[in-house]
Amino acid sequence: MHVRDSADAINRDAAAWVVRIDRVRDDPTTAAELAAWLAGDTRRQGAYLRAQAMWQQLEDVDESAARIRREMPRRRFMALGGAGIVAAAMAGLFWLGGDGSRAYTTGLGERTRTELTDGSVMVLNTASLSHVRMTPSRRLVEMERGEAWFHVAKDRSRPFIVSAGPIRVEAVGTAFAVRRRNGATDVTVTSGTVRAWSETTPTRFISLKAGHRVRLQDATGASNAAVRNGGVEQALAWSRGEIVLDGMTLAEAAAEFNRYNRHQVTVEESLANRKVVGWFQAGDPESFARSAATMVGGHVEQDETTTRIVR
DSSP: OOOOOOHHHHHHHHHHHHHHHHHSTTOHHHHHHHHHHHHTOTTHHHHHHHHHHHHHHHHHHHHHHHHHHHHSOHHHHHHHHHHHHHHHHHTTOEEEOTTSOEEEEOOTTOOEEEEOTTSOEEEEOTTOEEEEEEOSSOEEEEEEESEEEEEOOOOTTSOEEEEETTEEEEESSOEEEEEEETTEEEEEEEESEEEEEETTEEEEEEEEETTEEEEEETTTBTTTOOOEESOHHHHTGGGGTEEEEEEEEHHHHHHHHHTTOSSEEEEOGGGTTOEEEEEEETTOHHHHHHHHHHHHTOEEEEOSSEEEEEO
16 A cells, blocks of 8 residues: 655655755756655655745745855945944855854845755754864764754765754754754754763663654753644744744744744733634734734734734
């Protein structure tokens, strides 16, 4: 009996195909393999088109940052001093650290796609900062803040390790996302397998395969960590500029929108623990607030900088 792939599995495979085709353009063998994969299930064509659209959006962001680098006159850049460095960072540019690492950053509501020197791809979400350092024996990424998705180029001689506070995530040739939170780190695996642990309890680790998610607390690491199966597409909705609310409290949902927008959403305390669901554009906090207020029996009050959800 033929077992049909899950929707999550098809979406993961589609994303991997888009990355592969982007790297080996006009290769007839790869094109034939892609055609065979697409013909194997009627759902794959739609998944592939969605993945292409997401990839193009990220390329557009990356090209915009590159254009800023090309068009900014050297004299003007030097005159900007510290302000210029901050502005460049907001555009997703990088600078070299004293240890030879490169720092990549995004501003509020921005996301960027970067191909690293080993061929891996890193997509940074809003308000993120990472430091990347390649050595002969390891590929190291420090997530100082925020969130990123990685498509790791295979190189068994050089493990790819992401650190987020004391949490470590190690992979070789796979795809996964890491989100740094206060006192914890979320890990979401889209293909392959990763190993995760905390430096505070280095002898205890957890292995995660495609479709699995986990939240590791800084203090306990893999100890008592609850692995969740599924929900990967919702967890990575940010890569499409979307936020999926699946039973979050209203306070948690407002905090999620505030990660992406200068216009902030606040919630009256009496409504903070009400549960909300929905699929929204990350850059439209006002629409979210109106819909959420209707769900919890409240209304919105608004000024130029804030939308308040109140009874």
